[in-house]
Amino acid sequence: MTPGTIDQIFVISKHWLLGYVPAMLQPVVSAILSVAPVLVVFPLLFAITTVLERKGLGRIQNRYGPNRVGPFGFSQPIADGIKSLTKEDIVPRSADQVVHFLAPLLLVLAAFLAYAVLPIGRNMVIVNLNAGVLFFFAVGSMVELAVFMAGWSSRSKYSLLGAMRAVAQMISYEIPLVLASIVIIMASGSLSTVAIVNLQSGYTSIWPHWFLFTPWGFAGFILFMIAATAESNRSPFDLPEGESEIIAGYYIEYSGFKFALFFLGEYLGMFATSGLAITLFLGGWSAPFSFLTWIPSYLWFFAKLLVIICAFIWVRGTFPRLRMDQLMGLAWKFMLPMALLNIFTAGVWHFMPAGIARWLLCSALLLAPCLLLSRGLKQGRKLQVRTYRFAE
Amino acid sequence: MTVVFLILAALTIAGAAAAMSLRSAIHCILALTLGLVGLAALFLQLGAQFVGFTQILVYVGAVAILAVFAIMMTHRASAPAEPILSASWLTGAIVAVAVFAVLAWAIHSTPALTPASLPQPEASVNQIGAALMHRFVLPLEIIGLLLTVALIGAVIVAMPEKQDTL
Numbered sequence: 249m250t251p252g253t254i255d256q257i258f259v260i261s262k263h264w265l266l267g268y269v270p271a272m273l274q275p276v277v278s279a280i281l282s283v284a285p286v287l288v289v290f291p292l293l294f295a296i297t298t299v300l301e302r303k304g305l306g307r308i309q310n311r312y313g314p315n316r317v318g319p320f321g322f323s324q325p326i327a328d329g330i331k332s333l334t335k336e337d338i339v340p341r342s343a344d345q346v347v348h349f350l351a352p353l354l355l356v357l358a359a360f361l362a363y364a365v366l367p368i369g370r371n372m373v374i375v376n377l378n379a380g381v382l383f384f385f386a387v388g389s390m391v392e393l394a395v396f397m398a399g400w401s402s403r404s405k406y407s408l409l410g411a412m413r414a415v416a417q418m419i420s421y422e423i424p425l426v427l428a429s430i431v432i433i434m435a436s437g438s439l440s441t442v443a444i445v446n447l448q449s450g451y452t453s454i455w456p457h458w459f460l461f462t463p464w465g466f467a468g469f470i471l472f473m474i475a476a477t478a479e480s481n482r483s484p485f486d487l488p489e490g491e492s493e494i495i496a497g498y499y500i501e502y503s504g505f506k507f508a509l510f511f512l513g514e515y516l517g518m519f520a521t522s523g524l525a526i527t528l529f530l531g532g533w534s535a536p537f538s539f540l541t542w543i544p545s546y547l548w549f550f551a552k553l554l555v556i557i558c559a560f561i562w563v564r565g566t567f568p569r570l571r572m573d574q575l576m577g578l579a580w581k582f583m584l585p586m587a588l589l590n591i592f593t594a595g596v597w598h599f600m601p602a603g604i605a606r607w608l609l610c611s612a613l614l615l616a617p618c619l620l621l622s623r624g625l626k627q628g629r630k631l632q633v634r635t636y637r638f639a640e
Numbered sequence: 641m642t643v644v645f646l647i648l649a650a651l652t653i654a655g656a657a658a659a660m661s662l663r664s665a666i667h668c669i670l671a672l673t674l675g676l677v678g679l680a681a682l683f684l685q686l687g688a689q690f691v692g693f694t695q696i697l698v699y700v701g702a703v704a705i706l707a708v709f710a711i712m713m714t715h716r717a718s719a720p721a722e723p724i725l726s727a728s729w730l731t732g733a734i735v736a737v738a739v740f741a742v743l744a745w746a747i748h749s750t751p752a753l754t755p756a757s758l759p760q761p762e763a764s765v766n767q768i769g770a771a772l773m774h775r776f777v778l779p780l781e782i783i784g785l786l787l788t789v790a791l792i793g794a795v796i797v798a799m800p801e802k803q804d805t806l
Contacts, residue, residue, distance in 0.1 A: 347670065378765040379689045386693040389701025393673065396708050400666060412712065415705060422701075423791075439765055580795045588788070 251542040258285070258546070259371050282374045286363045293553075294515045295325035301561050308565035328508075335504035340402060343501065347401035352502065352509035355394035359516035361387040365441050366523040369533045369546030373442055380441040381433060384524055385426055388479070391517060392418045395488075398510070399498035410497025413572070414488035417478055420579040421485075425475035425521075427587035428468045431594040432459055432528045441524075445532030454538045458531040463610040464594040467618075469529040471587050473556075476525060478579070480518040482560060484567035485575060522556040523549075581625055589617055644685060652678030665711050673704045690765045 253260065262281050269277045299314060299322055306313025314321035339348055365380035367373040377383050392415050399411020436444045436459075450457045459465035478485040481497075489497035499510040526532060530552050533545035570578070593613045600606040655675025659668045676699040683692035726732070772780050 344664075347667075377689060379693050382690065382693040382697065382765075386696040386701065389697055389705075392705050393670075393700060393708075396705065396712075397670065400708070400712065408712070412709075415709060419705065584791065584795065 251544070255370055255544045255546075257544075258369070279374075286368075286374065287360070290360075290363065290516060290519055291512060293519060293550075294512055295329070297515060297519075297557055298328070298511075299324045300557070301564070304558070304561040305565045308562075332505050332508035337504040337506060340404065340501050342403045344401035344403065347397050348501075351394050351398035351401060352499075352506045352513065354397065355391060355513035356509050356516065358387050358390035358394060359513045359520060361390075362517070362520040363523070366520065366527060367442050367445050367532050368523070368549045369544070372533075372546060376440060376442045379439045381429060381439045381444075381524075381528075384441075384520075385422075388517075388521075389422070391513075394513070395498050398502070402498075402501035404501050406494040406496075406500050407498050410488045410494050410500065413494075414481060414498055417481070417485065417488060417575060417579075420576060421475045421478035421583075424471055424579060424583040424587045425479060427584070427591065428471040428475060429524070429528055431464050431468045431590055434591070434594050435459060435462075435465075435598070441527050441532075445527055445534065448531040449534040451538035456531055456534060456536055456538070458529065458534075460529045460531075462597065463607065463614055464590050464597055465529055467586065467590050467593070467614045469525065471583055471590065472525050472529065473559075474583065475579075476518075476521040477560065477563065478575070479521060480514060482518065483564040484569050486569060487572060487575060518560065519553065519557075522553055522560075525556065526552045577625070582621060585621060586614075586618060590614065645682070648678050648681045648685060651675075652682065666708060669704055669707050669711070673700055676700060676704070690768050 262278070265281060266274055266278055302324070303313035303315075303321065314324040317323040317327045339345065362384055364374045365377055365383050395414045395418070396411050399407040399409075399414070402408075432444060433439060436447045438444060438447075448456065448458050455461070460469050481488050489499075494500070499507060502510060526549060533549045535541045535543060535545075535548055593610050596613065597606060597610050600609065652675050655671050655673070655678055658671035659675060662668050662671055677696065680692045680695035680699075683695060
């Protein structure tokens with residue numbers, strides 16, 4: 249088999265399978281054959297990530313992490329799954345039964361819908377929409393509604409507080425998230441995720457044409473990843489589920505498999521946003537060097553995804569949680585101005601002739617305000633390393 | 641009229657009807673959201689991707705969230721005791737029927753409905769973008785400026801006052 253065949257093996261086998269189906273059923277079967285792998289692969293990735301995360305966090309915190317079930321504890325997700333399936337499903341008596349039931353379903357549904365426009369390999373996308381990026385953000389906004397429904401319907405003050413925190417945080421960070429991706433749409437002139445990846449799949453000698461390797465692309469990627477961390481309610485932005493204050497936030501009144509669904513939805517949302525970051529900034533399925541193009545495109549996508557997941561775990565293990573006012577201050581006073589400035593810089597980059605001058609000017613346009621802004625925000629505050637009397 | 645259209649229409653109407661008749665305000669907003677999603681799906685079925693996704697982004701992502709947030713902060717969670725139908729429901733019904741009749745008449749008598757004058761409009765995202773950037777560029781820029789000013793204004797409102805000692 250040639251590398252091209254291996255690269256397209258899933259596409260080829262799908263067409264081969266479709267050949268056995270009567271013409272009338274072909275659209276339905278084609279849709280099922282495209283959707284089913286996503287429904288299998290990403291929850292499986294979720295299972296792997298939970299164990300990776302627990303082991304990684306354990307190592308960071310100087311302990312072992314799960315190591316009892318299966319080889320090196322890697323069968324832990326199976327045990328967890330059986331546990332959550334067999335647990336009793338407790339619904340609070342005063343809860344709003346219908347909304348309480350629908351919230352986890354809507355969350356997982358919205359998280360899965362986002363995968364429809366992610367190209368996970370060459371010719372491997374469920375639907376190539378003209379307005380793919382717009383679709384992604386549209387279904388992403390449904391997650392907020394699900395979180396609110398969960399928090400409100402539980403009729404518990406901790407749930408409600410958690411939901412209010414989560415919704416406020418998601419709304420605030422959605423603005424830098426969208427503004428950071430606008431530079432890519434400006435540069436590529438398309439809202440279609442497939443077109444954006446195709447535009448980045450070329451090479452100059454061995455170096456790829458990823459948008460990451462431009463000043464505005466780099467700044468956009470950093471802004472996007474910070475906003476994505478906040479959007480998926482992960483540490484250091486995990487106030488909505490701050491254990492020490494509101495126990496588990498908006499899903500505190502959920503138990504059994506519904507609780508597991510919330511976890512699934514949260515991780516699926518994280519993978520989807522990371523997938524969009526890969527699509528927009530890291531060249532999607534394209535290889536990082538021109539001499540590595542023989543490795544199948546879908547492997548590159550998942551390799552990049554795993555790298556981002558590891559970065560997420562690392563960040564979670566090493567950063568302390570932000571306070572609510574710090575969280576909002578970061579979004580509105582730092583990330584929003586920087587994202588707006590980044591859009592301006594992308595415009596300047598577009599109209600300047602290619603060369604070293606363009607690089608220097610655009611980098612300066614981003615770096616200088618970044619430094620000035622962080623200096624200005626730091627004024628009048630005493631920042632110092634906290635000293636512990638007993639813990640050290 | 642296809643099956644898909646019938647399902648979506650039923651969904652939209654059911655959402656809208658529930659939004660009017662449910663007791664709890666939060667339930668009403670959730671039902672309204674269902675109606676708006678149904679409407680967005682109808683746009684998608686007509687091939688208007690941009691309008692459909694924008695409908696979801698704006699109405700579900702922003703308007704519904706704003707409404708539930710406002711209610712969550714101000715309103716009691718329990719449903720009000722008074723009946724759902726107000727005393728003047730008859731007047732309301734007459735006004736609604738009259739408005740519907742005028743709209744139906746206007747739509748029915750429009751020349752665009754005659755099959756001969758339907759060139760199947762192709763409203764792709766590219767064309768919408770081109771129209772916004774060429775013909776409607778001035779209104780777009782003004783709106784963009786206005787929104788940016790509002791955004792910066794919101795940040796300034798949220799900033800602590802100078803006299804405050806932190």
